[in-house]
Amino acid sequence: MTSDAFLGGKLHILQPREGYRAGVDAVLLAAAVPATPGQRVLELGCGAGAAILCLAARVPDLKLTGIERQPAMADLARRNGQGALDVICADLADLPLGVRQLQFDHVLANPPYYDRAASVSSDDPGREAAHGEHTPLARWVKVAGKRLAPKRQMTFIHRAERLPDLIRALPHDLGSVEVLPLAARMGRAADRIILRAHKNGRGAFRLHAPLILHEGVAHTHDGDSFVPKIRDVLRNGAPLEF
Incomplete structure (x- = not known):
């Protein structure tokens, strides 16, 4: 394990030394969630908890729930949350009844980026679970929509090439859709x-x-x-407003 600093040292996250390790995408995802104190937040596929805990470092008094299907990563998320994050070890396609009875103000997710029907699996189980899409993206979107309370918001980060899949997967009751493309540098396509x-x-x-x-x-x-603007998000925990 390593203890990695996020938000300029405001948050430290235990992560496996090898395999999947959260980075910039998790921080940007958290920064894009316009939560307010007292709200209930759910992260699907929370891993070691980096994204949802970055959000909690910016917005106090949130009620946090994370879903993670890998037992080892779920244990890490509990340790990282230090009692502030309720972590449920389950497959998002088969959530426990207790979760299915809840509604949330915000649902966030950083789903696996690669469709394994068109890519090669990783030899590392943790990296494969994080990067390989074994649960269809449409299921992630459907579950997020079901867990949202009326008028509340889901936030996803994903590869630009999967935007058509994300939009096609949106249930009819999810609207007011907005998309922020992220490009590495001026003149480059958003990835x-x-x-x-x-x-x-x-x-x-x-x-x-x-x-x-x-x-x-x-x-x-x-x-x-x-x-x-991005340095302020990554180093100081500033919100990503758009």
């Missing part, structure tokens, strides 16, 4: 997107201007090259 949708939302679809993560058009030197 990630953040998608938000509201239960019973009726607003028009919004495609925001791409958010550029790094300064310059190419990586020219070692060290931190994040633009100030």
